[in-house]
Amino acid sequence: MLNRKIPYIFVTPGLILLVVFLILPLVSIIWPTFYDGAFTFSNYAAFFDSSFNINIMWRTVKISLIVTLWTIVLGLPTAYYIAKANRKWRSLLMGLVLFPLLTNSVVRSFAWINLLGTNGVVNRILLAVGFIDEPIKMLYTEFAITIGSVYLFLPLMITTLVGILENIDEEMIEAAETLGANPWLAFIKVVLPLSIPGVLVGSTLVFTGTLTAYTTPQLLGGNQNMMMSTFLYQNAMTLGNWQQSGVIALIMIATTIIVMNLFNGIARVLDRRGGDLNA
Amino acid sequence: MAFVDLKDIRVSYDTKQDVLKDLNLSINKGELVSLLGPSGCGKTTTLRVIAGLIEPNDGEFNVDEENLTKVPVHKRNFGMVFQSYALFPHLTIFENVAFGLKMRKENKTIIKNKVMQMLEVTGLAEFSNRYPKQLSGGQRQRVALARALVIEPKLLLLDEPLSNLDAKLRISMRMEIKRIQRSLGITTVFVTHDQEECFSISDKVAVMNNGVIEQFDSPEEIYAFPKTEFVARFIGFENFITLNKLGEESYLAEDGSKFYSTAKTISNADKVKGTIRPDDIQIIENSENLDNTLSGEALVRTFLGKSYQYEVKTALGHLLVNDESLRTYQTGEQVTLYLNPAKLILV
Amino acid sequence: MRKNNSLKLIVIPVFIFLFLPLFIIIVTSFGEKPTIQFPIEGFTLDWYANVFRVGGFLDSFWLSLRIAILATLLALLVGIPAAYAISRYKFPGRQVLKQFFLSPTIIPGVVVGFSLFQFIVITMQIPLFTGLLLGHFIISLPYIIRVVGSSLEQLDVSLEEASWTLGCTKQETFFKVVLPNISSGIYASFMLAFINSFNNIPVSQFLTGPGLTALPTTLMSYIEYNYNPTVSALSVMLMLLTIGLMVLIEKTLGLASIS
Numbered sequence: 001m002l003n004r005k006i007p008y009i010f011v012t013p014g015l016i017l018l019v020v021f022l023i024l025p026l027v028s029i030i031w032p033t034f035y036d037g038a039f040t041f042s043n044y045a046a047f048f049d050s051s052f053n054i055n056i057m058w059r060t061v062k063i064s065l066i067v068t069l070w071t072i073v074l075g076l077p078t079a080y081y082i083a084k085a086n087r088k089w090r091s092l093l094m095g096l097v098l099f100p101l102l103t104n105s106v107v108r109s110f111a112w113i114n115l116l117g118t119n120g121v122v123n124r125i126l127l128a129v130g131f132i133d134e135p136i137k138m139l140y141t142e143f144a145i146t147i148g149s150v151y152l153f154l155p156l157m158i159t160t161l162v163g164i165l166e167n168i169d170e171e172m173i174e175a176a177e178t179l180g181a182n183p184w185l186a187f188i189k190v191v192l193p194l195s196i197p198g199v200l201v202g203s204t205l206v207f208t209g210t211l212t213a214y215t216t217p218q219l220l221g222g223n224q225n226m227m228m229s230t231f232l233y234q235n236a237m238t239l240g241n242w243q244q245s246g247v248i249a250l251i252m253i254a255t256t257i258i259v260m261n262l263f264n265g266i267a268r269v270l271d272r273r274g275g276d277l278n279a
Numbered sequence: 280m281a282f283v284d285l286k287d288i289r290v291s292y293d294t295k296q297d298v299l300k301d302l303n304l305s306i307n308k309g310e311l312v313s314l315l316g317p318s319g320c321g322k323t324t325t326l327r328v329i330a331g332l333i334e335p336n337d338g339e340f341n342v343d344e345e346n347l348t349k350v351p352v353h354k355r356n357f358g359m360v361f362q363s364y365a366l367f368p369h370l371t372i373f374e375n376v377a378f379g380l381k382m383r384k385e386n387k388t389i390i391k392n393k394v395m396q397m398l399e400v401t402g403l404a405e406f407s408n409r410y411p412k413q414l415s416g417g418q419r420q421r422v423a424l425a426r427a428l429v430i431e432p433k434l435l436l437l438d439e440p441l442s443n444l445d446a447k448l449r450i451s452m453r454m455e456i457k458r459i460q461r462s463l464g465i466t467t468v469f470v471t472h473d474q475e476e477c478f479s480i481s482d483k484v485a486v487m488n489n490g491v492i493e494q495f496d497s498p499e500e501i502y503a504f505p506k507t508e509f510v511a512r513f514i515g516f517e518n519f520i521t522l523n524k525l526g527e528e529s530y531l532a533e534d535g536s537k538f539y540s541t542a543k544t545i546s547n548a549d550k551v552k553g554t555i556r557p558d559d560i561q562i563i564e565n566s567e568n569l570d571n572t573l574s575g576e577a578l579v580r581t582f583l584g585k586s587y588q589y590e591v592k593t594a595l596g597h598l599l600v601n602d603e604s605l606r607t608y609q610t611g612e613q614v615t616l617y618l619n620p621a622k623l624i625l626v
Numbered sequence: 627m628r629k630n631n632s633l634k635l636i637v638i639p640v641f642i643f644l645f646l647p648l649f650i651i652i653v654t655s656f657g658e659k660p661t662i663q664f665p666i667e668g669f670t671l672d673w674y675a676n677v678f679r680v681g682g683f684l685d686s687f688w689l690s691l692r693i694a695i696l697a698t699l700l701a702l703l704v705g706i707p708a709a710y711a712i713s714r715y716k717f718p719g720r721q722v723l724k725q726f727f728l729s730p731t732i733i734p735g736v737v738v739g740f741s742l743f744q745f746i747v748i749t750m751q752i753p754l755f756t757g758l759l760l761g762h763f764i765i766s767l768p769y770i771i772r773v774v775g776s777s778l779e780q781l782d783v784s785l786e787e788a789s790w791t792l793g794c795t796k797q798e799t800f801f802k803v804v805l806p807n808i809s810s811g812i813y814a815s816f817m818l819a820f821i822n823s824f825n826n827i828p829v830s831q832f833l834t835g836p837g838l839t840a841l842p843t844t845l846m847s848y849i850e851y852n853y854n855p856t857v858s859a860l861s862v863m864l865m866l867l868t869i870g871l872m873v874l875i876e877k878t879l880g881l882a883s884i885s
Contacts, residue, residue, distance in 0.1 A: 011711050078640045111647030113849070154644065179379035215842075236740050249740060
């Protein structure tokens with residue numbers, strides 16, 4: 001009889017802790033946004049009414065999209081190169097990619113302050129070469145957030161893709177070649193279609209990551225270019241506006257879930273055709 | 280020059296040992312040649328050199344009098360069936376088979392006709408719109424074959440195509456492959472580690488060991504007259520006795536008994552190994568001290584169905600003997616063995 | 627392979643892109659001027675010494691370390707049995723439960739931080755340290771569930787069954803047979819969770835107070851008011867820490883297990 005109870009005994013502590021310290025707090029900040037004596041959407045209506053708020057949301061989504069695309073463009077060839085490299089090189093390269101991934105994001109964002117600041121490396125080079133007469137303002141712009149985020153998430157995309165690409169049987173590419181496809185065609189017609197699931201997984205991670213990241217927008221964007229996460233922080237800690245913070249929080253959660261399901265849905269549609277084939 | 284010619288091919292990885300050294304192989308047009316050997320013998324490497332997936336460090340490769348050694352894979356026009364079949368999971372069966380024709384930029388109608396015809400011939404027409412993962416192992420194998428053949432290749436290359444199938448399917452598929460090969464008259468190279476499979480369908484067999492071809496002959500020739508100890512062991516010879524040359528055709532064993540062989544032999548060495556199949560050793564009545572006889576003690580008897588097999592301990596080692604007389608000999612019983620000189624192979 | 631050579635056109639710039647900024651940080655940490663410069667003038671180790679004197683970095687480091695270790699240990703304590711139950715027992719709702727345990731990964735970090743701050747600190751008046759610990763526990767748990775869960779999936783159940791037939795009770799079997807065989811998974815998840823907790827910003831950002839700021843948070847506020855090579859020096863030290871951890875992981879498990 002005790003047998004039946006065991007699984008429940010094992011999961012209960014975790015369950016309780018999560019409910020009390022994750023669900024409950026979430027509910028406590030979100031509930032008041034819907035209910036203040038009566039059930040209402042007014043807080044959300046007010047939020048979406050403000051062009052300032054819409055701008056922030058739009059900026060967040062836009063940057064997330066751009067960052068995702070860049071990580072795909074840069075990450076896919078890199079991951080493919082690593083996946084097809086011989087064993088020694090592969091572990092070395094993976095180690096190199098892993099290192100930034102495990103380094104604190106403050107450090108990684110700080111790196112770009114050094115590069116993009118008015119006295120930063122890029123400006124000094126451009127001035128020295130004579131390309132420009134005055135330093136360009138690159139820091140505290142959307143551009144800075146974008147490049148900082150690409151920098152942050154590229155290793156993630158690469159590691160995700162390497163895993164998938166490794167599974168593409170070398171023999172399939174060889175088969176394509178024996179059928180007359182030169183190496184580039186073989187890549188485009190065989191590898192690319194088969195790597196789409198991996199690209200989708202990576203994109204989900206990068207997109208939602210950029211959407212919700214805090215450090216990079218804070219350090220590289222400043223208060224003029226807020227993203228949803230820094231906006232939340234400002235409302236919560238600086239302005240003490242719990243209501244607004246709750247609204248933002250729910251929108252962030254909702255967006256994350258919607259995006260994840262969207263990508264998963266696309267993956268499932270494509271998977272019907274491709275998927276895992278082990279003869 | 281033969282239709283396919285490999286001359287002095289050498290392949291080595293990472294400057295360690297040579298995987299293939301001084302490999303020479305000639306294949307005539309329309310022949311089905313198998314590369315047979317244990318894993319690591321170099322048979323797959325040889326096939327991949329032919330396919331162009333590996334560039335040899337030394338040597339020349341010619342097909343139809345054309346030097347193809349430096350020609351890249353996608354220009355060689357050889358159809359290849361991989362061990363894993365390597366079907367494209369994201370394409371339908373039709374699209375898989377059509378792939379090679381698409382690469383050759385053939386006209387759409389022509390492609391459709393050729394593909395559908397090939398699918399009819401291989402019995403796959405009803406699956407043309409399905410995806411590889413919806414097909415069974417045997418069906419996928421046929422798709423791989425269809426895909427390789429539809430491009431009307433100069434050579435057909437098969438890398439252990441049957442090893443992933445169950446026993447019954449393996450037998451029916453190998454006959455299918457032979458039938459198609461014969462009817463198309465296409466020169467074929469077939470890699471396998473299964474001796475029975477190889478012997479049943481090949482015109483010629485190259486038995487390989489450690490990067491070298493030990494014997495290249497018809498299956499009948501290899502079966503009856505293996506040329507080296509390796510080949511003999513590989514095809515099922517169990518008994519080996521050391522012999523020293525005595526005269527023209529006679530040899531002396533370690534225990535002083537005399538042996539001679541009337542089987543074809545090319546051995547001029549002073550020291551050879553005599554080998555003989557268990558079926559070709561007879562248990563005879565008391566020895567009249569003939570040549571080619573040996574006495575020993577029966578150790579273990581097992582029943583094989585049409586004969587009893589005995590492990591016999593002799594002065595020259597333990598020998599396996601198959602006796603069809605069905606007269607059972609007991610453990611410890613002394614027996615006299617006669618090694619048929621016509622079947623005693625010297626390697 | 628031929629195609630790999632043309633890929634190098636993209637791959638090499640990518641790696642330069644990834645490492646040049648970090649290299650610049652390293653160089654600037656040695657400059658003598660009190661502002662961050664590249665290239666540097668002079669050479670000094672003063673900024674490294676400064677890390678220990680200034681900004682409360684040392685205290686923050688210890689705090690982050692303690693929190694990371696405690697939170698991860700707690701996550702292991704809670705997570706391993708849960709993962710075991712989910713993988714070995716077929717009870718109704720176990721897939722839902724598994725997704726639930728993994729749910730903190732869907733919630734944006736800032737939201738977790740904010741809600742915890744609101745609920746735990748303000749509403750429930752729980753001390754900040756505990757709140758911080760709970761927050762890090764919550765974000766660490768998914769790593770345990772996922773990695774240990776996967777190790778358990780790969781562990782053949784027949785091993786446990788064989789142990790039972792040989793006379794071991796289920797508890798003994800868990801400790802003598804299961805744990806040793808998933809130890810690499812446990813270790814890998816510990817390292818992953820630890821690194822993640824140590825580096826975490828959103829949660830720590832909200833759960834912060836006098837004398838109780840995690841290292842990333844301290845560093846961030848320091849940067850906003852002090853743009854000098856001390857930041858570079860601390861960054862280098864953090865990078866060294868990362869390398870140290872990676873070496874540790876490589877020697878024991880191989881980095882492949884966490885990538």
